[in-house]
Amino acid sequence: MSEPRPYQRLRALGVRLNKRLATARDFNEVKRATLIGYGATLFVSVLMLSLPLMQKLPRFALGDVATGDLKAQMDLRIADDNETERLKKAAFERERPAFDRDFEAFEKSLKQLQTEFTWIARTATEAAQMSVAERRELILGRMPFLADSLYRSEDIDGLFREKQIQQIESRALTLAEKAFQENGFLTQTLETKILAEVIEKGAQIRTINAPRDAPDVVWSAEQLQTKETAVRLILRNNQLKDAALSPGTMRVILTRIRQLQREIPSLVYNPQYTLLRRNQAAEKITPVYKSVKRGSTLLRAGDLITEENLRLLEQVRENHRRRNGSQIIGIFLIMGVLAVSLSYFTFRFAYEQVRDYGSHFILHGLFWVIFAIGLVIMKLNPLRVYDISFILFVPFGFFGILTGQFFGARIALSAGIYLSIFFYILTGFDNQSLMLALTSAIAGLYASTRMQKRTQMFKGGVIIAITNLIIITGFELLAPAARNYELKFAAIVTNSILSILLTLGLLPLIEMVFNLPTPFRLMELNDFNHPLLTRMAAIAPSTHSHSVMLANLSEAAVRALGGDTLLTRVGCLFHDIGKMAHPDFYAENRHLYPTSEAFKKLGPVKSAHMITRHVTDGIAMARENRLPEKIISFIPEHHGTTTIQYFYHKALEQAKPGTPPVSRKSFQYPGPRPQTRETAVVMIADSVEAASRTAASATKEEFAEIIDRIIQNKISEEQFHEAPLTLGELALVRKAFLDVLVSTYHERPHYPTMQETRALENQAAKKSSSLREVSVQTDAEKRSVSKKAAQKPRRSKSALPRLID
Numbered sequence: 001m002s003e004p005r006p007y008q009r010l011r012a013l014g015v016r017l018n019k020r021l022a023t024a025r026d027f028n029e030v031k032r033a034t035l036i037g038y039g040a041t042l043f044v045s046v047l048m049l050s051l052p053l054m055q056k057l058p059r060f061a062l063g064d065v066a067t068g069d070l071k072a073q074m075d076l077r078i079a080d081d082n083e084t085e086r087l088k089k090a091a092f093e094r095e096r097p098a099f100d101r102d103f104e105a106f107e108k109s110l111k112q113l114q115t116e117f118t119w120i121a122r123t124a125t126e127a128a129q130m131s132v133a134e135r136r137e138l139i140l141g142r143m144p145f146l147a148d149s150l151y152r153s154e155d156i157d158g159l160f161r162e163k164q165i166q167q168i169e170s171r172a173l174t175l176a177e178k179a180f181q182e183n184g185f186l187t188q189t190l191e192t193k194i195l196a197e198v199i200e201k202g203a204q205i206r207t208i209n210a211p212r213d214a215p216d217v218v219w220s221a222e223q224l225q226t227k228e229t230a231v232r233l234i235l236r237n238n239q240l241k242d243a244a245l246s247p248g249t250m251r252v253i254l255t256r257i258r259q260l261q262r263e264i265p266s267l268v269y270n271p272q273y274t275l276l277r278r279n280q281a282a283e284k285i286t287p288v289y290k291s292v293k294r295g296s297t298l299l300r301a302g303d304l305i306t307e308e309n310l311r312l313l314e315q316v317r318e319n320h321r322r323r324n325g326s327q328i329i330g331i332f333l334i335m336g337v338l339a340v341s342l343s344y345f346t347f348r349f350a351y352e353q354v355r356d357y358g359s360h361f362i363l364h365g366l367f368w369v370i371f372a373i374g375l376v377i378m379k380l381n382p383l384r385v386y387d388i389s390f391i392l393f394v395p396f397g398f399f400g401i402l403t404g405q406f407f408g409a410r411i412a413l414s415a416g417i418y419l420s421i422f423f424y425i426l427t428g429f430d431n432q433s434l435m436l437a438l439t440s441a442i443a444g445l446y447a448s449t450r451m452q453k454r455t456q457m458f459k460g461g462v463i464i465a466i467t468n469l470i471i472i473t474g475f476e477l478l479a480p481a482a483r484n485y486e487l488k489f490a491a492i493v494t495n496s497i498l499s500i501l502l503t504l505g506l507l508p509l510i511e512m513v514f515n516l517p518t519p520f521r522l523m524e525l526n527d528f529n530h531p532l533l534t535r536m537a538a539i540a541p542s543t544h545s546h547s548v549m550l551a552n553l554s555e556a557a558v559r560a561l562g563g564d565t566l567l568t569r570v571g572c573l574f575h576d577i578g579k580m581a582h583p584d585f586y587a588e589n590r591h592l593y594p595t596s597e598a599f600k601k602l603g604p605v606k607s608a609h610m611i612t613r614h615v616t617d618g619i620a621m622a623r624e625n626r627l628p629e630k631i632i633s634f635i636p637e638h639h640g641t642t643t644i645q646y647f648y649h650k651a652l653e654q655a656k657p658g659t660p661p662v663s664r665k666s667f668q669y670p671g672p673r674p675q676t677r678e679t680a681v682v683m684i685a686d687s688v689e690a691a692s693r694t695a696a697s698a699t700k701e702e703f704a705e706i707i708d709r710i711i712q713n714k715i716s717e718e719q720f721h722e723a724p725l726t727l728g729e730l731a732l733v734r735k736a737f738l739d740v741l742v743s744t745y746h747e748r749p750h751y752p753t754m755q756e757t758r759a760l761e762n763q764a765a766k767k768s769s770s771l772r773e774v775s776v777q778t779d780a781e782k783r784s785v786s787k788k789a790a791q792k793p794r795r796s797k798s799a800l801p802r803l804i805d
Contacts, residue, residue, distance in 0.1 A: 018515045021358035022629030024675050030355055031347045037360040038339040038346075041367045042332075045422050048371045049331045052378075052426075053324045057317050060305045070299040076292040076319050078312065083290075088282040095281045096204040096218065097197050098274040099186075103210040105266035106180045110173060113260060116143060117172040117253070124165045135160050150255050155248035164244040171245060172253045179257050183223040185265035190226070194269060198224060206273060227262060293428065331425060338421055342414045350410040352676060352724070356629070358514045362406055363415065369506075370399045374423060383491060386484050391423060391433040392472070392491035397464035397499035400444020401451075402507060405518045409445060416441030432475050436468060443467035444499065454507075454520055457500050465496035517628035522566045525574075525631070532577050532625055542588035543579045546689060547572055549744075553685040557736040558678055561729050568678045571634030574627060575682060578618025578635065585610050588690075604651035608644045608667045615639060615669060637679035638686050639669035640719045673722050680723035681733055684711055688737055698745035700738065707737050 025033065058070070119142055127135040139156065140147050146156055159165065184205075190198070199221040207214040239254070240247035292298070298316065299309065346354060354360060374394045381390035399419060403412035420437035427433040447460030472488050511521050528534070537544040551572035558568040583589045585607075602610065618635040648667040655662050674680035687710045695702050711730060714720060 022356045024355045033357055033360045034343045034347045037364045038343045041364045042335055042339040044368050045335050046332050048375055049425055050328050064305040066299045066301055066303045068301045069297055072292050072296045072298055077289040078292055078315050080288040080290045083288040087285045091281040091285050092278045095278040096201045097194050098204040098270050098277055099267050100208045100270045101205050102266045103207055105264050109260040109264045110176055113172050113176050117169045121165045121168050124160050155252050158246055158248040162249055167244045175253055176257045184267040185225045185261050186267045187265045338418055342418055345414050353407045353411050366402055383487055386487055388484055388487055391427055391436055393495055395499040395502055396437050396440030397444035398502040400441035401448045401460055401503050404445040404448030412445040435471050439467050439471055457504055461496040461500040464499055465492055468492045515626055515628050517630045522570050525570045536580055540580055540583040540589050543576050546588055547576055550685050550689050553689055553737055553740050554682045556740050557681045557733040560732045560736045561677055563677050571631050572682055574631055575634045575638050577621050578614035581617040604647040605666055608647040611644055612669050634679055634682055637674045638682045640673040640683055641668050641671040642717055643668050673719050675722055677725050680720055680725045692741050700742050703738055703741045707734050
């Protein structure tokens, strides 16, 4: 035997690899593959999102010239030193001058005030019986301060007329404490600058030497008095009102309080405390940062490097050092949670779409391709100078179309969510990118469901373009002012064209490499001109007819279940191609090979083996013709592990005493049992289609009995244990089969033969001739009677009966 050529070896390797990738796996293997796949995609996505953070900044010296534009590769927070210094200076200058208010000075004046007014009250009591002159002399002798021109003589005389003079002391202390809280005298004259600040901003008053802490208070310039200020008060009437004392007495008390405040000043300017407060106010100012968006120009080519530029570059470098690690961890946490969530969603709700390893390779390969495309477009964005985001060029629609074609809506939608979050982070949390990525992926998914031929790809491009245009228009309307709308429209059109070109280029390549049953590929296989179907129609036409009828039955049932009708139809057309190896072995083709005596020579066991061979032969033919594995799965699974009852029964009949018992397993198909709803439906339909041909009368009741019996047989042989088919769905399958069979084998009226029709025509002709003879005879008789009547004499008018009077 000659050595196989390199092409043949490569083809054989491809077939083996494709078989391994496309083989359906159990739940645990699918779960493991899903976790590994999303783990790899998580690693790739975190790596690609981290690449912009790893910008290597050039080193410059003062006076150097920048050789090229330097752009920010991530969003930065740059400290605005000038603004921070301005705010600190404003806070420093805004702080008021600080003064200390000595509580000990207040206590000293308070004691003196208490002593004086105690003596005034005692003197007034003692001098009650004295003359006015004696009283005045006595009180002025004891209280010399009353001789001052500040005090009115009538007010002094009024002290002796006070009925509640004993309350003067307590009232004086109360008013003195109030005065201490409201104003005070300075120990020294203020500098002009400080005085101006007090007039402008007020004064911060701190109490010192007090027995307990008191909060600082703020006074206006009017509340601070100097020694040069006049002692005389301008008192309002409401200040002199008192329930116990007269206005004159109140005037004496208030004047003495003010006089003591001036004699014993309590306020002193504290420059150290003022500076401390001002420094503290400046320190409270948090540094001001300005945001630098990703892509913003930090330095332009030809810029002279200044100290400010050096500080900026150092801050950018510090930003990178400080934020890179935390940002990468944050990206990992966000994308990690999303990856775990989508992994659970995939093997929990989309298990059937990813049961083989090839599906995981394709899904995550598409992720990596779109990630890489996005980074390249971000780097080469041709409209960056017009402030147009690169996201408008990323072909999200291509991703939606391919995932929709390969995996269906659930996987496509979940993958679109992961993709949207990736680009949301890549663009610095830009809301527009999130909406565009998600809606474009969904639009691509919707477009993929509307495509039956490859020529309809451009229709999908129009759908994607319209969706993106609506989103961009919405954002433009929300913006304060629309900018460069025409360029954004051009970017959207370019995006749609790029999506379709990528789809047209990658879809056939992926189909070829992974041998996938996409809707386009299935439409091409659903063609009776396919070489295998043409050959089957030639050498096994009854098997071909059976396959077509089976396709009609199964398609109706799968449509009722909401399954993949196109996959089911194509699987039915190819499910029995293995019978072409020995068409004469099968009952439906026996009329074409009437001289075949193969079964009589082989016996039950070997005959059953020859029958089951059409499964292995069919798989070999299918792989030789590169049919997708999902189509090939219909070949073994439509028989599952059922028993060939005819030969098993023959073997039991022919078993002789003393021989080993007949093994049922020798008469069973190799399997596996149906793994999907589609193959389970085809298993039932295959038996129903064959049994319906043996129906004695094509009635609905008989067909229902046949279907029920076959379904019960399959259940008893445990054929549906691995297929996601419920009893409720079996009821839908039964109804769909019954409708198709009744429609196909409906009763028709008896159509007469040509001989029967001619006999009836002859009989009608004879009747017609006899009727003509009878008619002629009758006419002759009528004419004879008429002649006789004419020969009779007529009666006279008088003989006529009188009808009218």
